[in-house]
Amino acid sequence: MSDDILLKLENVTRNFGAIEALRGISFEVKRGEVIALLGDNGAGKSTLVKIISGGLEPTSGQMTFDGQQRFFASPSEAKAAGIETVYQDLSLCTNVDVVANFFMGREIVKKYFGIPVLQEREMEAVTAKAIANAGTRIPSLRTNVEYLSGGQRQAIELNRFVHWGGKLVLLDEPFAALGVEQTRRGLAMIKQIAAQGIGVIIITHIMAQAFQVADRIVVIRQGKVAGNVERNRTSPDEVVRMITGESLEGAAQEPRPNGP
């Protein structure tokens, strides 16, 4: 497998009882590539993202991530390997400070006489170094995130992901609850992340967002890949036809068993 391929899915299937949610999904994500994953409700997008991020077991198929062929047994295992999943919006925990956000779920704890104690000073030093390295200025790392601007928050989130060795970001409808300006910043942040060699898969049902941010558009329809096209070589109309399956009802229709 070529080194610039970060994620490769081969024939991934997933059944829920009698429902075949995924019926053989194959595609690749390169390092630094943004993939928009589109498809109608129930197409299988969320199921696929959960399988990639260790939240759900596949029924069959193969996955290769960062040179290793395997599926992840849990979200924490996927996270440790460099897969970050953003579910609702891109926001941080606003009621705690920058350091707490930077170390969320990865706190440095030492035990003194069996009692776990947070290593605040050590965590603050690591955070300060990472933020400084990225050229971001934040007045105080002990400020609750609610008092920081949107741009500062995104910088923290971005630096945190890069600092912890992030390689692939999965976003399932990340801007559903956000306004126009926040969405614009979020899209810019996605591009900034990708420019650092990180792969991105973003699920969205908003065509304009897909065309704004993606290098490649992958359409899932009824659990199969109905289209995999470079953003520059397609159009919103064509993608809509892939989503609805309308193009299949045109001239390229499969021959009927008894002729026309």
Ligand SMILES: Nc1ncnc2c1ncn2[C@@H]1O[C@H](COP(=O)(O)OP(=O)(O)O)[C@@H](O)[C@H]1O
């Ligand atoms: N936990 C589950 N149990 C049973 N069926 C499920 C479950 N999760 C998803 N499905 C079914 O799998 C199909 C794909 O769902 P989903 O991946 O959520 O689609 P999308 O995210 O594209 O809207 C749907 O038919 C859905 O009802």
Ligand SMILES: [Mg+2]
């Ligand atoms: Mg979904």
